[in-house]
Amino acid sequence: MSEQELAELHSGIDRNLGKKKKIYVPYMSDHGHALVGAFRNQGLTATMLPKPDSDCLEYGRRHSEGGECLPFVVTTGQLIKLIQEDPEFKPDKSAFFMPTSSGPCRFGQYHTAQKLILEHLDKPVEIISLNAYNSYTAEGLGLDFRNLAWQGIVAVDFLQKILWETRPYERETGAADSVYEESLEVIKSGMAEDGTSGLIEALKGIGEKFESIETEPGDRPLIGVVGEIYVRANELCNCNLVRLIEDLGGEVRIAPMAEWLYYTNRKKKQDGFRNRDFFKYLKGWAKDLVQHYGERKVKSNFSDYLDESDLSEPPVGELVDNSHPYIPEDYRGEPVLEIGKAIDYAKRGADGIITVTPFSCMPGSMIISVSDLVKKDHQNIPWLNLTFDAQQSTNIKTRLEPFIFQAKKFKEKHSSSS
Ligand code: SF4
Numbered sequence: 001m002s003e004q005e006l007a008e009l010h011s012g013i014d015r016n017l018g019k020k021k022k023i024y025v026p027y028m029s030d031h032g033h034a035l036v037g038a039f040r041n042q043g044l045t046a047t048m049l050p051k052p053d054s055d056c057l058e059y060g061r062r063h064s065e066g067g068e069c070l071p072f073v074v075t076t077g078q079l080i081k082l083i084q085e086d087p088e089f090k091p092d093k094s095a096f097f098m099p100t101s102s103g104p105c106r107f108g109q110y111h112t113a114q115k116l117i118l119e120h121l122d123k124p125v126e127i128i129s130l131n132a133y134n135s136y137t138a139e140g141l142g143l144d145f146r147n148l149a150w151q152g153i154v155a156v157d158f159l160q161k162i163l164w165e166t167r168p169y170e171r172e173t174g175a176a177d178s179v180y181e182e183s184l185e186v187i188k189s190g191m192a193e194d195g196t197s198g199l200i201e202a203l204k205g206i207g208e209k210f211e212s213i214e215t216e217p218g219d220r221p222l223i224g225v226v227g228e229i230y231v232r233a234n235e236l237c238n239c240n241l242v243r244l245i246e247d248l249g250g251e252v253r254i255a256p257m258a259e260w261l262y263y264t265n266r267k268k269k270q271d272g273f274r275n276r277d278f279f280k281y282l283k284g285w286a287k288d289l290v291q292h293y294g295e296r297k298v299k300s301n302f303s304d305y306l307d308e309s310d311l312s313e314p315p316v317g318e319l320v321d322n323s324h325p326y327i328p329e330d331y332r333g334e335p336v337l338e339i340g341k342a343i344d345y346a347k348r349g350a351d352g353i354i355t356v357t358p359f360s361c362m363p364g365s366m367i368i369s370v371s372d373l374v375k376k377d378h379q380n381i382p383w384l385n386l387t388f389d390a391q392q393s394t395n396i397k398t399r400l401e402p403f404i405f406q407a408k409k410f411k412e413k414h415s416s417s418s
Pocket residue numbers: 069070071105106107228230334358360361362363364
């Protein structure tokens with residue numbers, strides 16, 4: 001679907017909307033808190049739906065036909081659960097937020113299918129959107145919103161890294177989670193009340209709080225998780241993968257959310273150049289500059305608390321180059337990035353790679369199809385492809401156990417040879 005067609009189908013967002021309607025943001029990951037903070041800062045009434053549960057899956061399945069992707073089922077289920085179970089919900093005073101994309105998969109159709117389902121239920125709730133290949137430009141809200149949302153998303157990326165770096169070693173179970181949850185709230189309210197200044201103020205002290213958590217020494221294998229953006233970030237969909245790995249003795253990093261947004265800028269610049277739309281090209285270029293500036297601002301608040309490898313992600317161009325021998329850049333979308341990031345993890349000394357994809361995911365199949373080759377070319381790093389269909393399958397743990405064992409052996413071998 002072209003950008004033009006998408007624009008015609010989907011409502012944009014402007015400041016007046018929040019005065020008339022409450023915006024509901026379906027929970028994908030904790031980055032949604034940053035988005036809600038940025039919406040509220042613009043005077044919009046926004047709230048994030050609770051983390052999805054098995055009821056959402058049930059609602060989603062009941063209103064889909066079986067061939068849809070898991071993220072579609074879960075987000076649809078969240079919307080329907082709200083409509084069916086919240087007596088306060090008013091369709092004409094509400095709007096659902098759903099980003100979209102025109103890439104080579106079904107994501108661009110979610111929005112349209114959800115509109116049809118809501119109409120069928122006689123609850124024609126407005127769905128509002130930002131589009132990936134317009135690099136999530138929110139013209140109606142302006143630069144302040146976009147920059148603030150971006151900085152908040154980057155802040156949550158860093159916050160998650162501190163959590164994953166600390167939690168496996170905490171002496172008191174739950175200590176790291178509690179600092180993390182509290183920090184998320186402080187970030188959201190700081191952003192809502194005072195924009196970027198509020199966000200930066202909120203970040204002060206977070207590192208110290210994590211540092212004050214009592215930890216014990218340990219030598220766990222580091223596992224890099226890459227894959228489809230929704231499922232890798234959403235605990236319900238990935239059966240709480242990070243916890244499972246930590247329980248089995250590993251330490252985890254998941255590819256950051258920011259990399260996808262940098263990638264969409266890159267595509268915007270390339271599209272502008274290819275179509276001789278130099279205004280678009282320049283806009284992509286300027287956006288990149290502003291985003292790097294915003295990232296540096298946020299990052300400086302974490303620099304005393306995170307290792308260099310967690311502080312500095314490679315430029316998207318490097319990920320694209322990493323991926324090039326296996327998936328060329330002309331294949332548009334996540335596989336390029338995710339294979340590039342898996343290789344980046346391997347180069348930075350990770351001891352194992354896990355790819356996560358929803359069952360029947362089209363880009364996910366591409367990632368899986370080249371994984372053997374990538375593994376062989378990178379010292380046969382332990383590699384596990386996991387596919388999720390939200391049946392909460394017990395065999396994930398059974399597959400993880402030998403994988404973590406291999407990752408420990410890989411780590412021992414490489415520490416003794418270095
Ligand atoms: S990336 Fe995969 S799961 Fe996500 S929308 Fe596309 S096909 Fe579906």
